[in-house]
Amino acid sequence: MDTVQLEGKLADLRAWTPTQCTIARALDVVGTRSAILIMREAHYGTTRFDEFARRVGITEAVAAARLRELVDAGLLVKEPYREPGQRTRHEYQLTDMGRDLLPALTALMQWGDAYLADGKPPLVLTHAGCGAPVHAEVRCTEGHAVDLPDILVAPRPRR
Amino acid sequence: MDTVQLEGKLADLRAWTPTQCTIARALDVVGTRSAILIMREAHYGTTRFDEFARRVGITEAVAAARLRELVDAGLLVKEPYREPGQRTRHEYQLTDMGRDLLPALTALMQWGDAYLADGKPPLVLTHAGCGAPVHAEVRCTEGHAVDLPDILVAPRPRR
DNA sequence: CCGTATCCACAACGATACTG
DNA sequence: CAGTATCGTTGTGGATACGG
Numbered sequence A, B: 001m002d003t004v005q006l007e008g009k010l011a012d013l014r015a016w017t018p019t020q021c022t023i024a025r026a027l028d029v030v031g032t033r034s035a036i037l038i039m040r041e042a043h044y045g046t047t048r049f050d051e052f053a054r055r056v057g058i059t060e061a062v063a064a065a066r067l068r069e070l071v072d073a074g075l076l077v078k079e080p081y082r083e084p085g086q087r088t089r090h091e092y093q094l095t096d097m098g099r100d101l102l103p104a105l106t107a108l109m110q111w112g113d114a115y116l117a118d119g120k121p122p123l124v125l126t127h128a129g130c131g132a133p134v135h136a137e138v139r140c141t142e143g144h145a146v147d148l149p150d151i152l153v154a155p156r157p158r159r
Numbered sequence C: 001c002c003g004t005a006t007c008c009a010c011a012a013c014g015a016t017a018c019t020g
Numbered sequence D: 001c002a003g004t005a006t007c008g009t010t011g012t013g014g015a016t017a018c019g020g
Helices: A003-015 A022-030 A033-044 A049-056 A060-073 A102-115 B003-015 B022-030 B033-043 B049-056 B060-073 B102-115
Strands: A076-081 A089-094 A123-127 A134-140 A151-155 B076-081 B089-094 B123-127 B134-140 B151-155
Touching: A022 A033, A022 A060, A022 B033, A022 B102, A033 A049, A033 A060, A033 A089, A033 A102, A033 B022, A049 A060, A049 A089, A060 A076, A060 A089, A102 A134, A102 B022, A102 B102, A102 B134, A123 A134, A134 B102, B022 B033, B022 B060, B033 B049, B033 B060, B033 B089, B033 B102, B049 B060, B049 B089, B060 B076, B060 B089, B102 B134, B123 B134
Parallel strands: none
Antiparallel strands: A076 A089, A123 B151, A134 B134, A151 B123, B076 B089
């Protein structure tokens, strides 16, 4: 890409209004600490109200509010179930939308592991297929692993 | 992995205290909307104080506070520079620590694109090498693309 | 252009008590 | 077990005015 093209891209980028930014929209849904940590817990397999509250370290009031919002937004579903001989209970299960947040959670955890852990990262994700550790990475659709300096940020071309 | 092992892992997981969670630590640094959006802008090439404030849509007071925190945390550096004939100005540049946040930002954007955009995602990242779009994904160190249901979450084994 | 200072509003959260 | 209700505190951010 020559200089003229590059300057054109840059001009487009500056004209682009941040309100349509999907990061900002994502933050409208999972922009609070408690929401992120609840989603983390859900991925760890937590399904019950008081487990969320206890393990995330938030009060029941906050847990109730956040869980309701996350259900409303479609990241979790609240489903009744009953074990034999027990009364009906409810559990919060991940939807596809909630499950698809895992790359973001993984990437965040990795970054925290790299720069903010005192010692060794306390938790690893492993691939059930081969047992190898799992990590988030950035790749292009051609399959090339992409180094961060090799990424161009540009507004989607108009058609 | 058999059932006994799996239950062992699960027991470990329940005993694991969330305070050491590096996601929580990451949120101590970039847990606010403005911090995330400022880091997004930095990746888009924004370097100047008032550009951050304007493009993120926050007041100068908030921009000043957040930029100071991000510099203190090591995600940005504030550097003096001068163009010929101009007085000295300052610019905020990404550090390695800040740059390494890109996978998390990319993953978040992707998730927003998938579930929260009205139409087409407004922005794409492309690989400078081949021009193909770039996306965040989860892989194991063996190089296998990992489907989300195939991920095991487990505490790091003690040594 | 690059901020600082002040004041105010509201949202997020913790603590505590209480209910089906 | 799964919440609701209420209160107080802090954090995040907007508005406005001002200073190097």
